[in-house]
Amino acid sequence: MEQRAVPTQYAAGHGDPKKDAGSGTTCTGEVNGERTAATASSSPPPHPRTASSFSSSSSSAVTEGWREERTRSVEDNEMSRPGLTAAYRTILSGLGEDPQRQGLLKTPLRAATAMQFFTKGYQEKIIDVLNDAIFDEDHDEMVIVKDIDMFSMCEHHLVPIFGRVHIGYLPNKRVLGLSKLARIVEIYSRRLQVQERLTKQIAVAITEALKPAGVGVVIEATHMCMVMRGVQKMNSKTVTSTMLGVFREDAKTRDEFLTLIRS
Amino acid sequence: MEYRTASDTNGKHVAEYQNGFNADLHVQEEEEGGRAGETETRSKLSTIQRAYSTVLTELGEDVDREGLLRTPLRAAKAMQFLTKGYHETTQEILNDAIFDENHDEMVIVKDIDLFSLCEHHLVPFFGKVHIAYLPNKKVVGLSKLARIVEIYSRRLQVQERLSKQIATAISEALEPAGVAVVIEATHMCMVMRGVQKMNSKTVTSVMLGTFQEDPKTREEFLSLIRKN
Numbered sequence: 001m002e003q004r005a006v007p008t009q010y011a012a013g014h015g016d017p018k019k020d021a022g023s024g025t026t027c028t029g030e031v032n033g034e035r036t037a038a039t040a041s042s043s044p045p046p047h048p049r050t051a052s053s054f055s056s057s058s059s060s061a062v063t064e065g066w067r068e069e070r071t072r073s074v075e076d077n078e079m080s081r082p083g084l085t086a087a088y089r090t091i092l093s094g095l096g097e098d099p100q101r102q103g104l105l106k107t108p109l110r111a112a113t114a115m116q117f118f119t120k121g122y123q124e125k126i127i128d129v130l131n132d133a134i135f136d137e138d139h140d141e142m143v144i145v146k147d148i149d150m151f152s153m154c155e156h157h158l159v160p161i162f163g164r165v166h167i168g169y170l171p172n173k174r175v176l177g178l179s180k181l182a183r184i185v186e187i188y189s190r191r192l193q194v195q196e197r198l199t200k201q202i203a204v205a206i207t208e209a210l211k212p213a214g215v216g217v218v219i220e221a222t223h224m225c226m227v228m229r230g231v232q233k234m235n236s237k238t239v240t241s242t243m244l245g246v247f248r249e250d251a252k253t254r255d256e257f258l259t260l261i262r263s
Numbered sequence: 264m265e266y267r268t269a270s271d272t273n274g275k276h277v278a279e280y281q282n283g284f285n286a287d288l289h290v291q292e293e294e295e296g297g298r299a300g301e302t303e304t305r306s307k308l309s310t311i312q313r314a315y316s317t318v319l320t321e322l323g324e325d326v327d328r329e330g331l332l333r334t335p336l337r338a339a340k341a342m343q344f345l346t347k348g349y350h351e352t353t354q355e356i357l358n359d360a361i362f363d364e365n366h367d368e369m370v371i372v373k374d375i376d377l378f379s380l381c382e383h384h385l386v387p388f389f390g391k392v393h394i395a396y397l398p399n400k401k402v403v404g405l406s407k408l409a410r411i412v413e414i415y416s417r418r419l420q421v422q423e424r425l426s427k428q429i430a431t432a433i434s435e436a437l438e439p440a441g442v443a444v445v446i447e448a449t450h451m452c453m454v455m456r457g458v459q460k461m462n463s464k465t466v467t468s469v470m471l472g473t474f475q476e477d478p479k480t481r482e483e484f485l486s487l488i489r490k491n
Contacts, residue, residue, distance in 0.1 A: 107385065119323070192330075228345060228387060
């Protein structure tokens with residue numbers, strides 16, 4: 001088996017490969033995964049083994065699919081842009097607009113590029129983003145980064161979701177560069193998402209990267225699909241949370257986290 | 264065709280209205296037109312649906328996964344809803360809710376929620392509209408002001424044009440002494456992408472008639488819509 005530097009970053013020094021973060025509840029595979037789709041231009045994309053190479057049980061096969069990181073590339077973007085542009089032009093005419101009028105002339109291209117930007121999370125991998133910003137620090141108190149602005153796309157209506165993410169974790173001798181938490185949020189939010197899955201993916205990514213004693217992620221978001229159309233409830237917010245490890249088991253820890261993000 | 268004025272969009276319906284069409288004839292026409300219109304709408308829907316399927320595939324997603332199975336249809340319907348303003352006319356929605364009232368003081372309806380689509384990026388922008396008019400013996404049902412906002416905002420828009428269209432529509436319908444429209448909106452195309460400025464707002468205003476000529480009237484309006 002080829003030795004890849006990548007997995008050792010996450011699995012280094014930890015005896016029990018099976019989630020010693022104490023989170024027996026992670027990724028049980030009931031969340032529908034995002035399968036890597038072979039784009040028209042590229043050969044079957046590589047499957048980056050993040051931290052899952054050490055889990056060999058069959059359940060991990062399901063969870064791997066769920067956590068699978070995509071590898072759309074910048075070249076893929078270039079190649080699919082004409083197709084996207086044509087599709088958007090069709091949409092404009094289908095809606096009864098005149099794609100030739102001045103304001104709409106370059107709209108298909110702009111909309112295509114914008115949509116590619118809104119799904120750029122498919123181009124990034126956690127490994128690249130973490131950038132070795134994991135440090136050994138003798139710290140085992142709660143670390144919270146809150147009010148991280150989040151923008152995502154509803155996978156059901158292709159309409160924006162936006163809100164705030166609050167992340168807390170209890171380091172187990174390893175801390176993460178703070179902006180890297182925000183970058184993890186970016187990777188998973190800039191995709192076609194469902195808020196529940198997004199929350200879980202962020203929590204699991206941090207767990208795998210750091211093996212902390214616990215992770216808590218709370219997302220509070222407004223769904224334009226509910227505000228601009230459908231039920232049209234202007235002020236509604238959707239709140240989801242994922243608590244792993246100590247945050248799940250110990251009510252006091254969870255309370256502290258929830259209080260600190262509220263203030 | 265690039266600047267769709269209020270009268271422009273009203274088009275055929277205005278002509279009929281003004282010519283005093285025969286009500287029965289109109290209904291019959293509508294029925295026949297309606298049936299043909301339905302199939303046309305459905306075929307347009309499937310065109311848009313197919314386009315969205317292409318979009319999903321080109322973005323690198325898997326169109327067969329559970330969460331995305333009906334997304335092209337939902338997205339197409341959502342988009343049609345968000346652009347339903349193209350099929351509505353001011354005449355229809357005003358619904359004869361114009362009343363003769365001996366009132367010539369300012370009438371303001373403020374904080375009307377607005378949702379529109381940026382015509383350059385097809386990304387939402389939303390905010391609040393504040394409308395005021397000085398009646399000239401004719402007042403309009405208050406909700407009709409909000410309905411006029413809906414007609415023009417549920418389209419592919421540019422905020423400047425939207426403000427002007429709302430103001431012009433009210434002007435033409437009521438012939439008041441003055442109309443003022445202020446829109447304050449957040450553009451997702453600036454927030455979610457591009458410059459990514461989270462807290463920026465864009466404010467546009469249109470002042471017609473007395474609001475334009477008399478600074479005191481304008482000031483009264485602006486101070487009344489300010490958040491205190």
